[in-house]
Amino acid sequence: MKKRELLKRITSVSLALTMAVSLATGCGKEKKDGDSILDEAAKGSKDYVFKQEAFEVQGLDTNGLNGLKIVGDRIYLTSYNEDGFINVYSFNSDGSDLKDVKIAAEPDESFSYIDFDKDGNIYGILGKYNWFDGDMGDAPEEAVEEISSENNDDNASDEASKEASDEKKPETVTEEASEEASEEASDVSSEESSEDIDPEEGYAGAEYDEEVNEEYNLVKYDNAGNQVYKVKLGADLEEGDYYSPCGLVYSENYGLIVSSNHDISKFDEQSGFTPVIDVTAQYNGSCFDLIRGYNGDIFVSGYTDEGRLLGTIDFDNKTIGNKSQALNGYNYYSFFSGNGYDVYGADDNAIYGYDLKSDKLVKLMDYVDSDLSLTYNLSDVVAVSDTELIAFVPDFDYNLTLSRLTKVPADQVKDRTIITLGSAYIDYHVRQAAAKFNQNNEVYRIKLVDYSTYNTEEDYDAGVKKFNLDVASGNVPDIMAFDLESPIESYINKGLFLDVSSYFNNDPDVGQAEYLDNIVDAFKTGDKMYQVVPYFEVATVICKASLLKGQTTLSMEDYRNLLQAKNVSPSKAFGLILRNDILAFGLAFSGKDYIDWGNKTCNFNSDSFVEFMEFINDFPQEYDENTMFYDDYDAAFRTDNALFDVTGIYGFNSFKREKYGRFGEDVAFVGFPGSKNTSVIYPGVTLCISSQTKYADGAWEFVKYFLSEEFQDSLDYDFPIRTSSYEKMKKASMEPEYYEDEDGNKQEVEEYFYVGDQEVKVPNLSQEDVDQIDNLVKNSHFIMYYNDNINNIISEEGSAYFSGQKSAKEVCDIIQSRLSIYVNENS
Structure with missing residues (x-):
């Protein structure tokens, strides 16, 4: 878990706790009066369950592979530049007919924004960077963390690139590294890119070389790996102007389309580049990703001054048309191609099919319902159909597995008692715990109720208000996860929470362990224990x-x-x-x-x-x-x-x-x-069980996981409350x-x-x-x-x-x- 710069971190804690986290992940779907995501969750829908299976392709080693793409029913994957080559693998959606194409690449070259046509020709952007000599300074701890976070931002490449061209200072290492990682983000999953960057091997960065020569070339290779052409990008820019690639897509209808911070252009070998949309003039230099639509349209995704945008390229009017009203400026979706829906989208909770004609996102798969250990949107994925996905799916240790995800018919989903867990924002610890619980418990299933879905562009903390309003009115989930802003003392005075002290003291898995007494006692109300705080800061x-x-x-x-x-x-x-x-x-x-x-x-x-x-x-x-x-x-x-x-x-x-x-x-x-x-305790998350729940035993079974040695030992940054885990962290820190x-x-x-x-x-x-x-x-x-x-x-x-x-x-x-x-x- 990445930590912000200390000053920024404490400022966010003290000034905008829940607003900040709601901004990061709100889905922003508009809710009508009377709608209740809590009631919907309690019903325990079986419509969004997919089964995960390892997708084995004979002869294919998936380590180091990324950039899933689909053309028709053929799946494509690429490898990192290793031993002077980038490998492009392809196979049928059933795993048959594996082919391997090698593309020569120098050590300082990266191949990103890769796409393919129906004949297997390969298109992409070849970037060339200076690399420093391997002296990372503070990069092993900070730069790698920054990369894994910033990969999820469509604008990271553009913003970091602009800053890098203006300031060449040592402390900008994370922004520079982020730039390179972000450029690969459309083809490389965020987890894979952060894991495979080896600190001792070096980063491209202006802070290590005053004469950085970043060069981007549009390249095409045939289906045997032979280069067909190589065209320099941004060659006509004025001195001092910076070129940042943002996306590339090949369409049978429109040919090759390239997106940058300057424009979206069409390219062919005879005419060269033909500008389609002036991004600088119309969208203030926003960086747009490009996605091939199933029905021939080319979709554009990115952030503008008006918020999050999803639309299609209007080639006749040279602008972005069909701007979706299903999204708002505070959504974060990654979009991808596939068969069936026009395009597909993924957020922190689910995967959706997007129907252009009706302008609707149709929920297809829920991560928690499908027992996936996801704490962020699934980005490296393609759709064979609306009931079959191929994706790199992380396990609880963030190891990626190439997987086939297949829809499970509702009548085949096993019945289990639903326990609702609601929060204004559900953090990754809670998400992972819910996935583990659901995988292992045959009686109960945790259903997450994420109130950040109420957030809108006009009111980015609407979810906070709705959550606290529901709790105050007694319309509560079985389990609630709070942060510091919620008026927990007022809720305790109203009798909304269950006293779990008897569970805590008598459960053999919990009561026999030792915990930091001063922290546990700080969250007690007299001799009552309404709050469980498993980790904290000071x-x-x-x-x-x-x-x-x-x-x-x-x-x-x-x-x-x-x-x-x-x-x-x-x-x-x-x-x-x-x-x-x-x-x-x-x-x-x-x-x-x-x-x-x-x-x-x-x-x-x-x-x-x-x-x-x-x-x-x-x-x-x-x-x-x-x-x-x-x-x-x-x-x-x-x-x-x-x-x-x-x-x-x-x-x-x-x-x-x-x-x-x-x-x-x-x-x-x-x-x-x-x-x-001298100090005050900042709770990482506060877990409370509703006094109205019908499933107190099941709710405690979930909550007590956060007190287990397994969970407490897994904490990397926040202090654990279990004494043995705290002592291990203390020893390891030296x-x-x-x-x-x-x-x-x-x-x-x-x-x-x-x-x-x-x-x-x-x-x-x-x-x-x-x-x-x-x-x-x-x-x-x-x-x-x-x-x-x-x-x-x-x-x-x-x-x-x-x-x-x-x-x-x-x-x-x-x-x-x-x-x-x-x-x-x-x-």
Whole structure:
């Protein structure tokens, strides 16, 4: 699981928790009043079940293959450039008649956006890059992770390419690597591309060579692998203009079509390129993928200023026509070709057939119903028909298997009791757990209810609102998965959740294990256990240890004295942070000090909160020309131009960036100024069982998996709550990482960070480092606080003080009045 840059990560936690995740994966289907995805899920439809079988093709080794395509009933696959060749394999949809065509390629060449015609001729874009000498710096950990994430973005190639041409800085390694990976994404599954990039073999990147020569050529080979032509792309561009390929498709009706950030053009050997759509003028340089439609149309898919777009090329009017209304700007679909429907689409939950005439997406296969271990959209797939798919399907360890997926008739789907699991956004841990549970349990089946399907372009957190509204009204799934924004305390007060303490204590698979008591206890309500939090992070504030006198918290007076002693401006004490951000951070640490939900009281007119508002007023409302650039952000902490960093410790290794990168010396955890807490606990996911469920035993069988050794040991970043798993993570964090070179020898991975333009080598964590983190974790007792409505009220009323219209005390009295009403109405 990739982690964002720490500052961005904590900002997203504190300011837009559920909005952010809803943006990432919302399906955006419009819902009518009265529709209930929960009711639909509870019925347990059997219409979307496919059976997975390994697809064996005699003589074909599928390792390293990717780029599934289908032409008629013939399947095509390609290999990476290895031993001077790219192999193109093809076979009939029943696995017969395997053919292998070899295409010569240099080590610095990549072959992407590959397509085929009915005669087996091969078309694609041959890219040529400079490669550096193998010194990866911080790329083994960060660049590879960035690639696996960014492959799923249609615009990644375009955006990264533009940035790369403007800035050639060391820290852009992830963007540069992302560019290359993204260009292959239409033919290479995201998992395969990230796994097969070997760090020690090198990346193309401007940061390692000031004279990067990226060259793209349109190429055609006959069905024996002989080159028919090679034509340079972007040859007519003005100096400084950048060419980024986006897609290629061959159509029997229209010939060869090529998409770039400049245009969509038709190509033939006699006339050369004929522009069809001016992408720069009409769509501001968007990068469009091309998909061959079953009925002859060429489909265009991508993001524009208006959101997600799926349409067809209108060759007569030189534009994109038939723009689908079934999608919105916050969908993420990958589209692919096949027989039957005009095109096919996949999102995080299912595969659909798209009917152009009716402009409808018809759901065909549900991943969870089909027991697939998918946590993202299935991208490397083709449709033999609407009931038979060929795809690279990952297992729980992300190993890919070439598989045949065949529809199971509804009357052949085994009956099992449906247990619904609902969330505003269902993360990958929950998805994988549901798939495992469904594969192994003969009595119950988990049915996911993803409320992010309510999200629209106009309201990207509609799913959050709908989920919380359903829960508050008692229309609840059997199991609920919450993040930090949901008002869980209010739901507990309303009696919506089952106390699972007896299950936790008496289940032999759980009760005999040891867990981190302070974390488990933090989520209890008295002696009741309504919440199960299987993994977590710790938020804190870090500064140099040399600046302190052993304090673990700082009063506001301590804080101001330290700023004065170091001659640091209050507006820059926390680096690049705006006023609304610091408000959210402060409330995250101290919000519960001002609200007592149980007694329905609050004290926002207290002296401490007035002092807090005065503290917030020191921070800028927006950045100006005197604000430090982001490139200088880390360096500011080393030079004492900034003193405090609000950050999240997500696993032991995340501490490396703070101590050895950002600060460059021993650091201390001090919590937020004025707060009583050195740290607060940020739950990864909170699982609750409905008090109304008819299937409490079955629901617990699912929930307890998250407490198992298998799951807890699998956590790579967030802290596990099982003591044995936590201790394993602690020990592993001090051990060096290795990779195996081409001779089979173990080589230690060296880790680097960039601080400004300085490369910093990061050592392994010491016992002292690990003990410091361990002490922080085990002395964390309070949950991070977040309530968007409360934050908005404080920000809204506080504006009168920040603009000088009222005193801090006056606005705090108004805040107290408004929030007293809010707390009473929502307790």
